[in-house]
Amino acid sequence: MDEEVSPTLSLSDNFPEPFLAFLRSNSLSLSEYALTSPLPRYIRLNPRSTPRIDIPTLALQLGTPLTPVAWLPPTSGFYALAASTRIATCPAYKQRQIYGVDVASGVAVLALDVQPGDHVLDLCCAPGMKLCHVADLQGEEGTGSVTGVDVNPERIAVCRNMLKKYRVQRGRLFVADGTTFDVHAPSELDHRMALRSTPPTEPQSTDPSSAGQHPDGPLSTITANDKCSKPEATLSPSTTSPTHPSPHSEPETTTTAPCTIPAASPPHPCSSSSSSSCPSPPRKKPKLKPFHATRLLRTDPQLSHPAHLYDKVLVDAECTHDGSIAHLVKYDRAGWANLVLPNKNNNNNNNNNVLSHLDPAQLWTLQRGLLANGFRLLKPGGILVYATCSFTVRQNEAVVADFLNANEGNVVVEHVPGAHAFPLAKRVEMYDGVQGMQHVLRFSPTASNTSGLFIARFRKTAAA
Numbered sequence: 001m002d003e004e005v006s007p008t009l010s011l012s013d014n015f016p017e018p019f020l021a022f023l024r025s026n027s028l029s030l031s032e033y034a035l036t037s038p039l040p041r042y043i044r045l046n047p048r049s050t051p052r053i054d055i056p057t058l059a060l061q062l063g064t065p066l067t068p069v070a071w072l073p074p075t076s077g078f079y080a081l082a083a084s085t086r087i088a089t090c091p092a093y094k095q096r097q098i099y100g101v102d103v104a105s106g107v108a109v110l111a112l113d114v115q116p117g118d119h120v121l122d123l124c125c126a127p128g129m130k131l132c133h134v135a136d137l138q139g140e141e142g143t144g145s146v147t148g149v150d151v152n153p154e155r156i157a158v159c160r161n162m163l164k165k166y167r168v169q170r171g172r173l174f175v176a177d178g179t180t181f182d183v184h185a186p187s188e189l190d191h192r193m194a195l196r197s198t199p200p201t202e203p204q205s206t207d208p209s210s211a212g213q214h215p216d217g218p219l220s221t222i223t224a225n226d227k228c229s230k231p232e233a234t235l236s237p238s239t240t241s242p243t244h245p246s247p248h249s250e251p252e253t254t255t256t257a258p259c260t261i262p263a264a265s266p267p268h269p270c271s272s273s274s275s276s277s278c279p280s281p282p283r284k285k286p287k288l289k290p291f292h293a294t295r296l297l298r299t300d301p302q303l304s305h306p307a308h309l310y311d312k313v314l315v316d317a318e319c320t321h322d323g324s325i326a327h328l329v330k331y332d333r334a335g336w337a338n339l340v341l342p343n344k345n346n347n348n349n350n351n352n353n354v355l356s357h358l359d360p361a362q363l364w365t366l367q368r369g370l371l372a373n374g375f376r377l378l379k380p381g382g383i384l385v386y387a388t389c390s391f392t393v394r395q396n397e398a399v400v401a402d403f404l405n406a407n408e409g410n411v412v413v414e415h416v417p418g419a420h421a422f423p424l425a426k427r428v429e430m431y432d433g434v435q436g437m438q439h440v441l442r443f444s445p446t447a448s449n450t451s452g453l454f455i456a457r458f459r460k461t462a463a464a
Contacts, residue, residue: 151177169295169296
């Protein structure tokens with residue numbers, strides 16, 4: 001939710017006929033928009049901010065009491081406040097101590113169960129609040145990363161500003177089509193983080209008793225009068241012996257200076273071309289230049305290999321936004337003449353529009369494509385969360401059912417931890433026969449006191 005828009009009125013009296021027709025065609029009730037009281041604003045505390053602000057001080061700055069969201073753990077950092085509260089002028093907001101974000105959007109990120117070492121992909125990342133939430137869950141000392149993708153350069157620029165403002169240290173952004181994006185998770189970040197945290201090594205000792213020692217491994221015995229030569233090593237069948245060089249090889253160069261040479265380690269079993277049980281090496285391909293990357297990720301080689309798939313994937317898909325009360329309030333204030341309706345001839349690529357620049361068939365194809373590609377880039381055992389801010393069954397349960405059918409045996413729908421306490425809207429009964437559909441979540445203004453959001457959590461059970 002935009003930090004300066006609060007739903008403060010019943011919208012249903014003002015909807016134009018095209019929007020009402022959309023609701024009728026999707027069997028949606030006007031009752032979800034008949035707000036008898038304003039929805040609260042929500043903020044989330046930034047756990048990485050230094051110093052952290054205390055709640056009494058924050059309440060004083062905002063000029064309103066803060067109420068913890070009772071159905072989330074206190075550690076989530078979410079608070080509700082008066083709908084009329086302006087957040088952007090608050091010193092804590094300017095100093096990166098808080099975020100303005102709807103709590104239902106926060107649940108979509110919490111459903112990923114992000115761990116400090118997870119590499120997370122957000123395929124529809126604008127405006128960047130969820131990217132920051134992922135980074136906060138990973139923590140400053142984590143070795144995980146967050147990768148954001150959006151097809152629109154203007155929207156990805158907003159994400160870049162968000163990452164810079166909140167000083168995300170391990171993030172990168174790409175302008176790309178989320179249905180075909182094919183950059184795997186960073187492959188060298190763990191090593192770079194280890195180097196950054198490793199204390200400086202002690203200077204090498206000049207004690208004669210330590211002669212012959214080398215930090216890289218055991219040494220062959222060498223005296224001051226010996227010539228430097230390669231120590232004999234255990235060789236694989238496919239390796240030419242150093243003591244019997246090929247007749248086409250160059251003669252070896254020796255020196256009479258004292259030296260220390262590490263003894264060669266036995267070859268890795270996968271170094272022999274005769275080994276058939278070893279996995280294929282990571283595949284290099286032309287790199288896709290990031291729109292933005294933090295220092296630790298700028299030189300990532302973008303290797304393609306099953307070992308570098310993502311641990312978690314978020315697909316907050318483009319949709320008709322009919323459940324986003326904040327967007328509807330904007331149109332109510334600015335005028336419904338700007339409402340964008342589904343139209344094959346409309347090439348406006350701005351997914352902040354209500355309804356959408358795509359016709360229903362195109363939109364459904366896009367949502368299925370985003371979900372399929374996110375799943376392809378997910379590790380076996382990993383978690384994918386699919387979300388939309390639409391109330392329509394076609395963009396939610398129907399997409400989930402189609403995805404489960406296409407990936408039968410490779411995926412399950414999982415219970416979202418803590419969901420038993422969530423104030424949720426009624427489940428769509430027509431899909432009760434689909435296994436796992438009882439675990440999907442529907443947030444709505446009337447049931448949840450939030451904007452509308454649909455959430456489904458998947459677990460990849462096998463390589464697919």
